Amino acid sequence: MSKQELTIIVKSIIASNTLGEQLEAAQQLSFFYKKLIKHSHSDANETLVSGGIALSSSGAADCVDDYLRTVSFIKGIYKAITKLLTDSTEKNINILYAGCGPFATLILPLLPLFDKGRISAILIDINASSLESVQNFITLIDLEEYDLQLIESNAITYAIPEDFIVDLTISETMDCGLTREPQIAISRNIIKQLSSNAIFIPQEIRIDLAYTFFDYEPYFRKTINEVKGYKELQPYPYKVFVDRLFTINKEHFGRENHNSKIESAFYTLPATFENYPDVCLFTELTIFDDVELKTAESYITNPYCLMSMYGIRDYSEIKLIYDFGEIPKWSYQLQ
Ligand SMILES: C[S@@+](CC[C@H](N)C(=O)[O-])C[C@H]1O[C@@H](n2cnc3c(N)ncnc32)[C@H](O)[C@@H]1O
Structure with missing residues (x-):
């Protein structure tokens, strides 16, 4: 039931047009997560790295409630995955998600819309407890048949495995005016390891x-x-x-x-x-x-x-x- 419920919500996010529709769809996603994962997330694991501050698990969980952010990223990522899968109908696509937080909000809700045989993803976070939460969510929502690797690592220094040729990278690790969080340090590290036709989100x-x-x-x-x-x-x-x-x-x-x-x-x-x-x-x-x-x-x-x-x-x-x-x-x- 949960996977079906999530699919309905993510479809309504993708179809939303007016501000009212977008807010309503994003609120449903937020309620869905809170209903499913009842325990509170740690607010004590904010981490300082050379390049910025990685939010605590609790701070990262709250990002889902930045409604237009969540809706716009999910819409953009849906568009990017659809493009990659239709541009090459044979090939599987590899996704790297740098800074997934405790919900992996920008990728997990989209997975039920795509063929599990065609997507592999590496999900990175610096906070072990956020990754535990993502694993819990994967089990609860029955997404275990997708090829997902959860890796505890610093995305500013992370080396992408040579046999994982990335088609799409997602990272939303920013605050206003690009202050505080490490979006730019992460982007610099990951982008230099990408092939020329890989997509990086946000694109600009x-x-x-x-x-x-x-x-x-x-x-x-x-x-x-x-x-x-x-x-x-x-x-x-x-x-x-x-x-x-x-x-x-x-x-x-x-x-x-x-x-x-x-x-x-x-x-x-x-x-x-x-x-x-x-x-x-x-x-x-x-x-x-x-x-x-x-x-x-x-x-x-x-x-x-x-x-x-x-x-x-x-x-x-x-x-x-x-x-x-x-x-x-x-x-x-x-x-
Ligand atoms: C702004 S939150 C976004 C969470 C989630 N991706 C979302 O969009 O709702 C950023 C996440 O990136 C993680 N993060 C920040 N810097 C990181 C780094 N250098 N390496 C790995 N993870 C990092 C934080 O721990 C946090 O979970």
């Missing part, structure tokens, strides 16, 4: 610089019964787009690259800034193909405020520096 992460009034910007917040994001809020009219700081995709990390800093050019600071005093970063994702996650649709694409121009004097230019060597963070240089 874009970070834009703007001068604005942070408190008036649309911002995703979830209260018990409602989700408020940019769709209910008006865009702030005086926001000034400055530049796209960077675009992270397979090409960005396609070559050997040991640098864990990304620096921007210097940008002119406005002489008067009453209507846009804050230096802010805006994140958007292309998950796969036309499936996107826009600013303020989720926690991971919320705007990020770096500094207020009221706090500085006698400077005319700013340069931004993103450093993901340890806990990913932004800093700036003025001149």
